[in-house]
Amino acid sequence: MTTTRTFTGATAPGPYTTPPTAADPYTYQVGFGNRFASEALPGALPVGCNTPQRCAYDLVSEQLNGAAFVSPRASQLNSWLYRIQPSLAHAPPRPLLPAAADIEAVFTSANPAAVATPQDYGWDKFPLPSASEGHVDFVAGLKTVAGHGDATLGRGLALHVYAANASMGPRRAFCNNDGDMLLLPQEGRLDVQTEFGRLMARPGELVVVQAGIRFSVRLPDGVGRGYAWEVFGGHFELPELGPVGANGMAQARDFETPVAGFDVDLASGWTVVVKLAGRLIEYEQPHTPFDVVAWHGNYAPYKYALERFVSSATSDRDQSDPSICCVVTARCGDGVVADLLVFTPKTLATRDTFRPPYFHRNMATELMGMVYGVWHGSGTRLEPGGLTYEPSYMPHGESHQRWIDATTADLGPERIFEDTIAFMIHVSAHVSLTKYALERSGCLQPVQDDVWRDVEPAFVRHLGALGGEPAAEP
Known part of the structure; x- marks a missing residue:
C-alpha cells in the first residue's frame, strides 16, 4: 500500500532571531542596514503612523535621525522610538570635572596635543588600570591615540583605546555626539545596554553604536580592554563587492541588531555623560534612558563576529590588494575614506611570488591592532x-632576513593567520598622533632601528654581466 503525504500552508511561527548562548544571553535580528521593527510589548508599535495622537500604553513617540531629512532615500537613516519618558526630560548639562585630558577630537595643526609625524611607531599592550587608580569604567578608561580632521566640522575620525576594571553604573550612561563608534574588545566581554536593546560582544566581535545613541557598558569578566574607532560626519557601510560577486567578505546576514528591551525606573537619579567636540559634559535625569518599549527604523546599533569574515586567498600568482580584507568602510568627508581590514585564517596557494606584504609607500595611513594570536611580520x-x-607615503616592509627567506622558499599551499585575528584601519589621509600616545601611554616602543642598515644589495653580484667589477660571493 502506498501512503501519500501532503502538507500545505506551513508558516513560520515568528521572525527569525538568533538563539542565546552560554557566552551571550541575548537574541538579535539579523541583517545590515535593514529597516527593523521590534516591540517588547505586543501592540506597542503603531501601524501606518509614526506619531499617533496617543500611543499604545501611553508611550511617547520620538524620532532619532542619523542623516538630514533631505538625504536621498538610499542614504536616509532614522529610527522611531516609543518610550516611557521623552529624552528631553533632564536637567541642564554641565561640564564634567575633572576634564578628560586624554580624549581628543581635533587633529589639525591648531591642536598642539595632536602631532603629524613621518616616523612609524609601535605600542605594546596598553595597560589595564592599576589597583591604585581605583574603579575605572569605559568612559574614564577611554584614551585617544590618533586621528584625522575635526569632529566639530563633521569630517574625520579618531582611534581610541579603552582599558577598564569596572562596569559603568549602576545609573550612568554615555552618549557620543561626535560620531559613530566601533568597539573592538580585545580582553573581556562588553555587555552593552543601548536604547534599542542589549548586545554582548566578546573578543573577536565588533559593536557599532551610532552617534546620539545612549548606552552603558558593563564588564561581565571584570576587566575590559580594546579599541574604539570613531568616524565624524559619516557612517560605517559595507564595501562594494565588484568582481567578487554577490557573496563573500562580510555578509549582511551575519550582522546582528538587538531586539527591543526596556527597564522601568522612575525613582532613581541617572547621569548621562555626553562627548561633544572631545569634551565630556553630563546631565542628570530622574529616570532611566533605557525605557524604549518598541522601535523601528534603520539607525540602530549592531554587532558582527569577525571570525565569520569570508577571506579571499591571494591569486594564482602575485598578490591581491588588501581591500579584499575590508569588513566595513566609512566616508569621513572631503573624500577621506577609511576601511577596517581584518586578517583571519586562510590558505595561500600562489606560485612564484613574494608572499609576505610587499615593500610599499602607501598614500594611506595604516593603524594596526590585534585581538588575539601571533603576528608574523618582521x-x-x-x-x-x-x-x-x-604614516602616509612613508616606506615600510619586511626585514632583510625575511626578504631572503621569502625569495628562496619552496612554495606550496600554506595556512596563515591560524587562531589569529588582527585588524588594520586604512585611512586615505594623514593621521596625527596624540600627546597621550607619544608621552603618557607608558607602552610606546623605542623607535625601531634601520632593519636594512649595513645590508649590501645582492644586485652588486651581477655587476660583471654589466661590464663592471662583480662583488665577491657572501
Missing part, C-alpha cells in the same frame, strides 16, 4: 592589545 612588533602606526 617589520613591526605587534601583540594582542597593542598597536602600530605606519
